[in-house]
Amino acid sequence: xxxxxxxxxxxxxxxxxxxxxxxxxxxxxxxxxxxxxxxxxxxxxxxxxxxxxxxxxxxxxxxxxxxxxxxxxxxxxxxxxxxxxxxxxxxxxxxxxxxxxxxxxxxxxxxxxxxxxxxxxxxxxxxxxxxxxxxxxxxxxxxxxxxxxxxxxxxxxxxxxxxxxxxxxxxxxxxxxxxxxxxxxxxxxxxxxxxxxxxxxxxxxxxxxxxxxxxxxxxxxxxxxxxxxxxxxxxxxxxxxxxxxxxxxxxxxxxxxxxxxxxxxxxxxxxxxxxxxxxxxxxxxxxxxxxxxxxxxxxxxxxxxxxxxxxxxxxxxxxxxxxxxxxxxxxxxxxxxx
Amino acid sequence: xxxxxxxxxxxxxxxxxxxxxxxxxxxxxxxxxxxxxxxxxxxxxxxxxxxxxxxxxxxxxxxxxxxxxxxxxxxxxxxxxxxxxxxxxxxxxxxxxxxxxxxxxxxxxxxxxxxxxxxxxxxxxxxxxxxxxxxxxxxxxxxxxxxxxxxxxxxxxxxxxxxxxxxxxxxxxxxxxxxxxxxxxxxxxxxxxxxxxxxxxxxxxxxxxxxxxxxxxxxxxxxxxxxxxxxxxxxxxxxxxxxxxxxxxxxxxxxxxxxxxxxxxxxxxxxxxxxxxxxxxxxxxxxxxxxxxxxxxxxxxxxxxxxxxxxxxxxxxxxxxxxxxxxxxxxxxxxxxx
DNA sequence: ACCCGGTTTGCAAGCGATTGCAGCCAAGGT
DNA sequence: ACCTTGGCTGCAATCGCTTGCAAACCGGGT
Numbered sequence: 001x002x003x004x005x006x007x008x009x010x011x012x013x014x015x016x017x018x019x020x021x022x023x024x025x026x027x028x029x030x031x032x033x034x035x036x037x038x039x040x041x042x043x044x045x046x047x048x049x050x051x052x053x054x055x056x057x058x059x060x061x062x063x064x065x066x067x068x069x070x071x072x073x074x075x076x077x078x079x080x081x082x083x084x085x086x087x088x089x090x091x092x093x094x095x096x097x098x099x100x101x102x103x104x105x106x107x108x109x110x111x112x113x114x115x116x117x118x119x120x121x122x123x124x125x126x127x128x129x130x131x132x133x134x135x136x137x138x139x140x141x142x143x144x145x146x147x148x149x150x151x152x153x154x155x156x157x158x159x160x161x162x163x164x165x166x167x168x169x170x171x172x173x174x175x176x177x178x179x180x181x182x183x184x185x186x187x188x189x190x191x192x193x194x195x196x197x198x199x200x201x202x203x204x205x206x207x208x209x210x211x212x213x214x215x216x217x218x219x220x221x222x223x224x225x226x227x228x229x230x231x232x233x234x235x236x237x238x239x240x241x242x243x244x245x246x247x248x249x250x251x252x253x254x255x256x257x258x259x260x261x262x263x264x265x266x267x268x269x270x271x272x273x274x275x276x277x278x279x280x281x282x283x284x285x286x287x288x289x290x291x292x293x294x295x296x297x298x299x300x301x302x303x304x305x306x307x308x309x310x311x312x313x314x315x316x317x318x319x320x321x322x323x324x325x326x327x328x329x330x331x332x333x334x335x336x337x338x
Numbered sequence: 339x340x341x342x343x344x345x346x347x348x349x350x351x352x353x354x355x356x357x358x359x360x361x362x363x364x365x366x367x368x369x370x371x372x373x374x375x376x377x378x379x380x381x382x383x384x385x386x387x388x389x390x391x392x393x394x395x396x397x398x399x400x401x402x403x404x405x406x407x408x409x410x411x412x413x414x415x416x417x418x419x420x421x422x423x424x425x426x427x428x429x430x431x432x433x434x435x436x437x438x439x440x441x442x443x444x445x446x447x448x449x450x451x452x453x454x455x456x457x458x459x460x461x462x463x464x465x466x467x468x469x470x471x472x473x474x475x476x477x478x479x480x481x482x483x484x485x486x487x488x489x490x491x492x493x494x495x496x497x498x499x500x501x502x503x504x505x506x507x508x509x510x511x512x513x514x515x516x517x518x519x520x521x522x523x524x525x526x527x528x529x530x531x532x533x534x535x536x537x538x539x540x541x542x543x544x545x546x547x548x549x550x551x552x553x554x555x556x557x558x559x560x561x562x563x564x565x566x567x568x569x570x571x572x573x574x575x576x577x578x579x580x581x582x583x584x585x586x587x588x589x590x591x592x593x594x595x596x597x598x599x600x601x602x603x604x605x606x607x608x609x610x611x612x613x614x615x616x617x618x619x620x621x622x623x624x625x626x627x628x629x630x631x632x633x634x635x636x637x638x639x640x641x642x643x644x645x646x647x648x649x650x651x652x653x654x655x656x657x658x659x660x661x662x663x664x665x666x667x668x669x670x671x672x673x674x675x676x
Numbered sequence: 677a678c679c680c681g682g683t684t685t686g687c688a689a690g691c692g693a694t695t696g697c698a699g700c701c702a703a704g705g706t
Numbered sequence: 707a708c709c710t711t712g713g714c715t716g717c718a719a720t721c722g723c724t725t726g727c728a729a730a731c732c733g734g735g736t
Contacts, residue, residue, distance in 0.1 A: 001453075001692095003692060003693085004692065004693060005692085005693095013715075013716085014715065014716045014717080015692090015693075015694090015716090016694080016695075016715070016716060016717080016718095017714085017715060017716075018693095019693065019694055019695085020694090020695090020714095020715090023694085027713070027714065027715085028714070028715085029713080029714060029715090032714080032715085046448060046451040046452050046453075047452060047692090047693070048392075048452060048453045048691090048692055048693065049452040049453055049454045049693095050388050050391040050392040050397070050453060050454070050691085050692080050693085051392050051691070051692030051693035051694090051721095052692080052693050052694075053388040053693090053721090054386075054388045054389050054392050054691085054692080054693070054694090054720095054721045054722065054723090055692075055693045055694040055695080055720075055721055056693080056694055056695085056721085057694095057721080059388070061431070061454075068417075069407075069413045069416055069417045069420075070410065070413040070414060070417060070618070072408065075407045075408040075413050076408060078407060078432070079406075079407045079408060079434060079436060082407075082432060082433075082434045083434070083436065083437045083441065086434075086437060086441055086444065086445070086449070089448075091431045091449065091454060092431060092432050093399070093429045093430060093431040093432070094416070094420060094430050094431070094432045095420075096417060096420045096421070096424075098417060098421065099421045099424060103421065103424055106424065107424075110384065110427075111424070111429060113384040114384050114385060114386060114387040115384075115386045115387055115388060115722095116387045116388070116399075116429060223622075224619060224622055225621075225622045228622070261599070280408070281562060283563075284561075284562055284563045284566070339722095341722060341723085342722065342723060343722085351685075351686085352685070352686045352687080353686090353722090353723075353724090354685075354686060354687080354688095354723095354724080354725075355684085355685060355686075356723095357723065357724055357725085358684095358685090358724090358725090361724085365683075365684065365685085366684070366685085367683080367684060367685090370684080370685085385722090385723075386721090386722055386723070388721085388722080388723090389691090389721070389722035389723040389724090390722080390723055390724075391691090391723090392691045392692065392693085392721085392722080392723075392724090393690080393691055393722075393723045393724040393725080394691085394723075394724055394725085395691080395724095453692095
């Protein structure tokens, strides 16, 4: 291993100077710095992150906690965060809570505590009080993405507004019989996102003077299969069939599209469908949707953290940061049948 | 911060003993160890990973390099690896190569070199000689998953056999006109997996005395949309239409299913479709497929590494480890139309 | 009582950087 | 010519833990 001492010798300076030259570079004359950099490059020197961390207390590493990795939204957030971190010279260590309660406990009781990360990004996580306490005990910056986290700055889209936008799009097209596929109980416990989307849907209907019928609401589990089932039920009744479906996620919306086809209905002639997310597959299915931008959310989370990690975090960010969303109209929505 | 010294004082022993008691626990009397553990628990002590790493040279951290995160296969491998690592008390730091050449360079020239990981898992990566050299220069264990890596122990399924299995399934059902959707040029550069699958397909046909027609092969990009396009072309010719399609991935197979429907064909009455992967969505679409088990591959990669990281890696694993695969028959394959 | 081998424990020297402090030097002011 | 000022640089302490080595201990054999 080539250490800092080797570089110092090679450049004819002290290790202190090497350290300063290679990091930040304040208080080093330009010519010295160049010499040091050249020596370092020539010797192939890379600072030992452990030694550096121990001495400085900075880890150059961010922990990202996700409930799953295998859903488009989460993977995208992680990808965005990862890329932004890389630009800043930070590593990303991933904590996945998929492994059940025991795994979850060990993350909070052990892994996050060993001084390995400078900060934590929690994606769509509903944390118990105890877990939040643990994190705060770390005394490290913490930012949330997508889940409402008590007392933690969180990036989120305004789910109510998102749902209203989607529903209003359908109303504007002339629909008056609009069904909604939302989250089921299990999801409601973890995030209150589904509930907010339902409220937004109801608010839009109410504003348009349309009555929200109980039978036009179906809970599902945010998967394509779930959306399929729900849509089959909604569309299965030949009379009294809704002319439009607003699904709380694109996966469920896609399931609805497939269900409609299987029932012999043509989208959008017989029924309109709109989702939320702008999932990878949405374009392929010609699905209208309200896009949110998870990659950007991941990136933004990193920016916020970098700001907080600055020596003097002047501009402390507020508690809730609203992320953009946007209506994307494709072929799955149109005016209702006469 | 509560440090090892505090625990030592509290337990009435030296820091050396605390260290030994909490890690491994060799050479510590049971009673002492219990006392130390109790003190540690009571004080909420967690070893500082940086200090520990610096002193011991062990990072308790594995680097995982992936080309994307947002594909089912990769995310699953990572999830599996992550879970296995967690069990062993290891962290996982993620390096994603999505960010383009510059990002890729920085991963190999900078991030991986800073002594932050004990070993590296490379998922479906085609590494340049220079990159492999860089990794070997690290002198750290390296294992590959899914991509053939020169001189590196690699877990992979036997793609030739997988393709043969799928094709033979179709042949056994009585099909003689079997099309194949494989990888396109761009993919072939990165992994030679698509090529192997094509060879397996051709081998199975040859073994059955069936001629492989050029026009029954279509390259695509491993996405649903790509599979859809390819299948439309294959099935678009009313006469001379193949009665079965073997797609090199489930995404493409699903695209084929949708294309068939859009052409007014009924699966499996008019055309059979089989894929590879056993993708999340395969069950929903009733897709027959040859399952591979990416989570298990991730887990297995970890086991292999743990073995190599042992003080005396007696049983060095061979260069290539074959992973299991399995035919899963669902509703998308049946005997050809009369 | 003494010696011996095996365990258990403590001492203290690292691990490889960072950084406060003090010294040095050159330039500018008087 | 002398002092000040401020920019560079080096010395050496420090971060918190691990581990080789040697001392202490313990029970049993002679």
